[in-house]
Amino acid sequence: MIDLVDKLVKYKDLSEEEFLYLLDNQNDFSEKLFKESRKITNKYFKNKIFVRGLLEISNICKNNCYYCGIRRDNKNVKRYRMSKENILKSVQFASDLGFKTFVLQGGEDPYFTDEILVDIIKNIKKISPNSAITLSIGEREYNSYKILKESGADRFLLRHEAASNELYKKLHPEEMSLSNRKKSLKYLKELKYQTGAGFMVGAPYQENKDLVKDLKFLKNLNPEMIGIGPFISQHDTVFSKEKNGSVDLTIYLLSILRIMFPNANLPATTALATLSENGRVRGIEVGANVFMPNISPDFAKENYNLYDNKLYTNMECAENLETLKSNFKKIGYEIVMDKGDFVQVD
Numbered sequence: 001m002i003d004l005v006d007k008l009v010k011y012k013d014l015s016e017e018e019f020l021y022l023l024d025n026q027n028d029f030s031e032k033l034f035k036e037s038r039k040i041t042n043k044y045f046k047n048k049i050f051v052r053g054l055l056e057i058s059n060i061c062k063n064n065c066y067y068c069g070i071r072r073d074n075k076n077v078k079r080y081r082m083s084k085e086n087i088l089k090s091v092q093f094a095s096d097l098g099f100k101t102f103v104l105q106g107g108e109d110p111y112f113t114d115e116i117l118v119d120i121i122k123n124i125k126k127i128s129p130n131s132a133i134t135l136s137i138g139e140r141e142y143n144s145y146k147i148l149k150e151s152g153a154d155r156f157l158l159r160h161e162a163a164s165n166e167l168y169k170k171l172h173p174e175e176m177s178l179s180n181r182k183k184s185l186k187y188l189k190e191l192k193y194q195t196g197a198g199f200m201v202g203a204p205y206q207e208n209k210d211l212v213k214d215l216k217f218l219k220n221l222n223p224e225m226i227g228i229g230p231f232i233s234q235h236d237t238v239f240s241k242e243k244n245g246s247v248d249l250t251i252y253l254l255s256i257l258r259i260m261f262p263n264a265n266l267p268a269t270t271a272l273a274t275l276s277e278n279g280r281v282r283g284i285e286v287g288a289n290v291f292m293p294n295i296s297p298d299f300a301k302e303n304y305n306l307y308d309n310k311l312y313t314n315m316e317c318a319e320n321l322e323t324l325k326s327n328f329k330k331i332g333y334e335i336v337m338d339k340g341d342f343v344q345v346d
Ligand code: 5AD
Pocket: 067, 068, 069, 159, 161, 199, 200, 229, 230, 231, 232, 233, 234, 271, 306, 307
């Protein structure tokens, strides 16, 4: 019988039953899986890690996701919204450090109209003409995504969160729907954004069969970027008493994703680093090739608390880039400041 890992390497996909078996039997497959995903990472990225400057532009959100610390109903959040001037100042600071990708992430804050964003995007491109701008600001209309793209946005991160309808409903209030989420992702792909999807690992009620749905959904969407990280409970949310996701399972899934999407950009996320001291390095060792240092001002870093104990000091900060570079160098990796566009292969 052909080994499931060999099959995954060959076809970059498996049937739902096979994926479920792979997830249910981590101990049997992890060693070989990690070996293969390392080989693939090395082939496509060598030892390079791309960095993106992450700017948390607003923690005001009209949504009420049960897991998220900046959900609308959380009255204990000190809400903030960065001004255009502050956003541009942060971008200038990161650009001076050599960053060539800026990720503008925030809650779904109605203040950020197309007009306001277009002005910000154009000004960022003036500061750093050859940079890539990534937006991560939630669901919008087709026309809005189009206007933003035409004004200079290059990439868009919108995690699908859960590809199983039942699970999606357990994680989100009535007014949100998986079909809207999928519609937005379809628009982003149509508009030729480098598109990122992704999900939390170990979210409440999530089972391996749900993760199988996530893998199949991603295969079908074929995103250029995939962000996954463990669920971490936040004390003021509906899920305050739920247990955190597993670092091991996150690593296992990163390895599967690297094999399924050899050249996709896969970040080693802050959530992974928050839950385990060596989480980030382990992620990188099995296939993550992106790291997103925080370039936000302190007031933003301190209040963009999607989950408890979110890291925002030391290695998370752009100011410590040199230390970061030397730390990675010690373990054989090179931090590169290139734009790090998705490159189509085969
Ligand atoms: N734990 C882990 N990740 C979370 N996110 C939101 N809340 C949490 C949490 N409690 C993730 C979501 C979102 C991304 C920006 O952060 O997947 O898409």
